Amino acid sequence: MREEIIVAGSGGQGIMLAGNIIARSALSSGKYTTFYPSYGAEMRGGTANCSVIVSDKEIGSPVISSPSVLLVMNEQSLIKYLPRVKKNGLVIVNSSLVKSYPDASIQVPATGIAIELGDVRAANMVMLGRLIFGTNIFSKEIVTEVIKDVFKGKQEFVAELNIKAFLKGNNYDKKS
Amino acid sequence: MGSNKILMKGNIALCEGAIAAGCDAYFGYPITPQNEVPAYMSGKMVQLDRVFVQAESEISAINMVFGAAVCGKRAMTSSSSPGISLKQEGISYLCACELPCLIVNVQRGGPGLGNIAGSQADYFQATKGGGHGDYRMIVLAPYSVREMYEFANISFQLSEKYRNPVMILTDGIIGQMMEPVSIEDNKREPITRSSTDGWCLGGCLGREPRSIKSLFMTEGVLEKHNYHLKNKYDLIKKNEVRYEEYLTEDAAIVVIAYGISARIAKSAVRKLREDGIKAGFIRPITLWPFPYDKISEVSSCVKKILVAEMNLGQMVEDVRLAVNGKCPVEFIGHPGGGLFTDTEIKEKLASMF
Incomplete structure (x- = not known):
């Protein structure tokens, strides 16, 4: 198997963290992985994206020209990356903020769900949950363990909230 | 893993x-x-x-x-x-x-x-x-x-x-x-x-003071110092050349790349091999000293060599020195921060067969 995943949105939406959790889950699953961030003049409110490759084989370039999975958290990112998605690629959009999504995409009102759960910052975990269900690259148990580890050292409720958001996304609209 | x-x-x-x-x-x-x-x-x-x-x-x-x-x-x-x-x-x-x-x-x-x-x-x-x-x-x-x-x-x-x-x-x-x-x-x-102990300036208590300098004004001293450095460089060239070789034994065409380009070139070679095309790969690990001898040796057994670099062609000059006309050397590059895809290198290699 090989998935080339682009996670994109605006700075502050937890784009890098979501990508990081995918790569760390790949590591826990014994797969090859690379994580490559956008870097430089990034800031809260600017654009942010990262490329994560998960594969059974050694990985050459960590840079993705056409992703097999696109996860977008805001409108600008959809406009930028949608034309690059592979044929029959999986597109998951945060429909709370993205309005011009294609019909073939999976729409998750992630920001809305996160607010309901008590913290808008958990929207990335809702999206991540849906991505794990949609691609089935790892079990949700593996990802849950990684999330726990990522928030180790913070107050317990932080990991709990993020896992709750992740599972909510994982169970959301399971039609595809 | x-x-x-x-x-x-x-x-x-x-x-x-x-x-x-x-x-x-x-x-x-x-x-x-x-x-x-x-x-x-x-x-x-x-x-x-x-x-x-x-x-x-x-x-x-x-x-x-x-x-x-x-x-x-x-x-x-x-x-x-x-x-x-x-x-x-x-x-x-x-x-x-x-x-x-x-x-x-x-x-x-x-x-x-x-x-x-x-x-x-x-x-x-x-x-x-x-x-x-x-x-x-x-x-x-x-x-x-x-x-x-x-x-x-x-x-x-x-x-x-x-x-x-x-x-x-x-x-x-x-x-x-x-x-x-x-x-x-x-x-x-x-x-x-x-x-x-033999050279550093750590305080000269109990020994003669010494100096470390690069200014040698006395006639002939700087020339001598340069020959001293040359002897050291020759020793490094003899001892420290490092490279990685991948599927070169039966290869008809070899791609030479280093650093990030080498990762991409290597996956291109892997893909060509899956299609039964005999491509090989050499990656200089030390860029100086450069693996001239290895590349010279390989160039007498292959049809062509491709050099892939993210620039307008720099290491390719060292490859050409090593090959010394024994086979054609082609170049593929991206200057100014542009990046290869493995498909691009794969297609270039395939076109050279």
């Missing part, structure tokens, strides 16, 4: 490698895409009671390296292309004075301020002497996060063995990317008095 691996950024792996290798002092100045290095070192080195200085410029940083090295300390600096240009005067002095140290160039697009994307356009500068005078630096080119970690250690070893600066020539992509790496036991003893 083992479970003891952790996910790490190339720039951080470099820091961890240098720390494990007993680096006493880091001097640097921020520039993208290597900012993680001074940022990480500023915390870690101080915790370990070692030296970290954010200098007021790249020129200061390289001269601080000179100061630490001349006192027998294991010292390093890092920067990216424009910053490395500023260090060239200092590098020439370090080579002239035969001072061991590590200089890291996380290359970005040039010339000038260029951009912040990964690039390989500083090959000439690193291997042919960006500063003045007849000098050589050992240049190592890592192509994975693991090698960023390991080469820090190898660099300090080589630099102290030959009393010569060593450069790690990497790029923004290797520096910024994360991949699993296992931090094995890579610890080195701190630099010892016995290894530096």
Whole structure:
């Protein structure tokens, strides 16, 4: 198997963290992985994206020209990356903020769900949950363990909230 | 893949490698895409009671390296292309004075301020002497996060063995990317008095004062010093050439690349082999000393050679020197921070059959 995943949105939406959790889950699953961030003049409110490759084989370039999975958290990112998605690629959009999504995409009102759960910052975990269900690259148990580890050292409720958001996304609209 | 691996950024792996290798002092100045290095070192080195200085410029940083090295300390600096240009005067002095140290160039697009994307356009500068005078630096080119970690250690070893600066020539992509790496036991003893006692300036109590300098005005002395350096460089050329070879034995066409381009070229070769096409791969690990002999040997058994670099064609000149007309050498490149896809290299190779 090989998935080339682009996670994109605006700075502050937890784009890098979501990508990081995918790569760390790949590591826990014994797969090859690379994580490559956008870097430089990034800031809260600017654009942010990262490329994560998960594969059974050694990985050459960590840079993705056409992703097999696109996860977008805001409108600008959809406009930028949608034309690059592979044929029959999986597109998951945060429909709370993205309005011009294609019909073939999976729409998750992630920001809305996160607010309901008590913290808008958990929207990335809702999206991540849906991505794990949609691609089935790892079990949700593996990802849950990684999330726990990522928030180790913070107050317990932080990991709990993020896992709750992740599972909510994982169970959301399971039609595809 | 083992479970003891952790996910790490190339720039951080470099820091961890240098720390494990007993680096006493880091001097640097921020520039993208290597900012993680001074940022990480500023915390870690101080915790370990070692030296970290954010200098007021790249020129200061390289001269601080000179100061630490001349006192027998294991010292390093890092920067990216424009910053490395500023260090060239200092590098020439370090080579002239035969001072061991590590200089890291996380290359970005040039010339000038260029951009912040990964690039390989500083090959000439690193291997042919960006500063003045007849000098050589050992240049190592890592192509994975693991090698960023390991080469820090190898660099300090080589630099102290030959009393010569060593450069790690990497790029923004290797520096910024994360991949699993296992931090094995890579610890080195701190630099010892016995290894530096013969030359370093650690205070002359109980011995004759000595000096380390690069100014030799007496007739014939500088020429003699240059021959002394040449003998050392010849020894390095004899002992320290490193390269990786992959599926070259039966290959009809071989692609030669280093650093990030080598990763991409290698996956192109792997894909061609899956289609039954006999492609091979050579990756120079030391860019100086360059694996001339290996490439010369391979060039007499293959139909053609392709060189892939993220520049307008620099290492290709060394490949042509090695091949010396024995087979055609073609080039594929991207300047200014442009990047290959493996499909692009694969198609180029396929078209050469």
